[in-house]
Amino acid sequence: MIFLDAAATTPVRREALDAMWPFLTGEFGNPSSHHSLGDAATRALDEARKAVATVLGCRPGEVTFTSGGTEADNLAVKGIALARQAADPALNRVVISAVEHPAVEESARYLERFHGFSVDVVPVDRYGMVSPEALAAVLRPETALISVMYANNEVGTVQPVAALAALARERGIPFHTDAVQAAGWLPVDVKTLGVDALTISGHKLGAPKGCGVLFVRGRTRTEPLVHGGGQERGRRSGTENVAGAVGLATALTLAHAEQGALAERVALLRDAFIAAVLDGVPGAVLTGHPVERLPSVASFCFPGTSGESVLLELERQGVLCSSGSACAAGSDAPSPVLLALGVGAEVAQTAVRFSFASSVTQADLEAAAVAVRTAVGSVRTLGRVPQ
Numbered sequence: 001m002i003f004l005d006a007a008a009t010t011p012v013r014r015e016a017l018d019a020m021w022p023f024l025t026g027e028f029g030n031p032s033s034h035h036s037l038g039d040a041a042t043r044a045l046d047e048a049r050k051a052v053a054t055v056l057g058c059r060p061g062e063v064t065f066t067s068g069g070t071e072a073d074n075l076a077v078k079g080i081a082l083a084r085q086a087a088d089p090a091l092n093r094v095v096i097s098a099v100e101h102p103a104v105e106e107s108a109r110y111l112e113r114f115h116g117f118s119v120d121v122v123p124v125d126r127y128g129m130v131s132p133e134a135l136a137a138v139l140r141p142e143t144a145l146i147s148v149m150y151a152n153n154e155v156g157t158v159q160p161v162a163a164l165a166a167l168a169r170e171r172g173i174p175f176h177t178d179a180v181q182a183a184g185w186l187p188v189d190v191k192t193l194g195v196d197a198l199t200i201s202g203h204k205l206g207a208p209k210g211c212g213v214l215f216v217r218g219r220t221r222t223e224p225l226v227h228g229g230g231q232e233r234g235r236r237s238g239t240e241n242v243a244g245a246v247g248l249a250t251a252l253t254l255a256h257a258e259q260g261a262l263a264e265r266v267a268l269l270r271d272a273f274i275a276a277v278l279d280g281v282p283g284a285v286l287t288g289h290p291v292e293r294l295p296s297v298a299s300f301c302f303p304g305t306s307g308e309s310v311l312l313e314l315e316r317q318g319v320l321c322s323s324g325s326a327c328a329a330g331s332d333a334p335s336p337v338l339l340a341l342g343v344g345a346e347v348a349q350t351a352v353r354f355s356f357a358s359s360v361t362q363a364d365l366e367a368a369a370v371a372v373r374t375a376v377g378s379v380r381t382l383g384r385v386p387q
């Protein structure tokens with residue numbers, strides 16, 4: 001099998017697993033315990049936090065470990081907006097882009113349903129890009145928070161986060177970015193980006209599922225969502241996932257060290273793959289930005305097919321990929337992201353995303369491009385559901 005679905009998840013790196021192992025076995029202590037096992041767990045958690053802070057260029061106290069990207073997005077959007085509203089009830093609007101992951105979009109909708117917020121959605125251009133002008137146009141004196149993702153999970157478009165965050169800073173509005181897809185592929189230094197909050201998920205970069213990080217800049221107040229024993233400086237209660245934090249810190253540190261060379265290598269493979277698919281499949285359309293895109297994502301629409309059928313056919317030929325975001329898989333509804341880019345509903349249903357792991361090779365992608373040509377051809381000939 002050629003695995004081209006790394007934006008959905010990645011295997012745990014051996015180094016991360018080795019680093020985690022002691023904290024799942026002999027060193028199994030609870031960081032809240034006041035004895036040697038508890039102390040060892042506290043030290044491991046502290047070290048993991050420092051390592052994450054080193055990669056992000058922030059202070060360890062600005063790093064909160066969560067149960068994943070979804071929880072970190074929820075904490076950023078709800079936590080920051082609610083804290084700001086509590087300080088000033090006039091702050092009752094949140095701004096999100098039209099291509100956010102549901103973890104951000106649904107958090108904003110929750111604020112609308114239960115906390116009197118209005119949600120302002122910044123439109124994107126046909127490549128899925130938010131411009132500073134478009135963002136400026138929706139900002140109001142009542143805007144409590146802006147959340148615009150770093151890189152899109154379906155089409156790979158990379159946003160001009162530093163420019164957007166600079167605009168937010170001029171207006172004194174906290175800026176959150178979901179960097180779940182970007183981490184490992186793009187620099188994530190929070191000072192260079194100028195963001196106030198940033199989300200990372202472990203399982204997209206070689207750590208286990210169920211662990212994530214939210215960076216929140218020191219002065220940005222955040223209302224906790226999970227209440228209890230006051231762990232994570234009161235930002236996120238619950239006994240810490242020590243092994244998960246250690247695994248995430250290990251995988252993130254390695255990904256950070258490898259990032260520049262990896263991005264360069266894989267971007268070349270991506271461009272060759274995109275060219276091969278566009279050449280080989282009549283009518284194929286690249287979705288997302290032609291240049292400002294993740295090195296690891298190539299996404300297309302294949303008019304005259306159904307994305308799900310192409311997916312099945314590709315799997316029969318040994319290629320695993322996705323028809324859109326993993327969250328929407330199996331659903332017949334066209335992707336809201338593609339609709340936001342102005343892709344028609346019918347064409348949007350023909351979307352297929354190929355996303356590459358760091359181990360991807362030229363041979364993998366050459367074989368995959370041939371498989372795509374065959375799969376699309378056979379779906380177009382045979383109709384919707386090849387058996």
Ligand code: PLP
Nearest residue numbers: 068069070101103153180181201
């Ligand atoms: N944000 C983006 C952009 C994602 O792609 C994902 C996962 O697909 C998430 C958030 C959610 O992360 P997690 O799976 O760790 O909850």
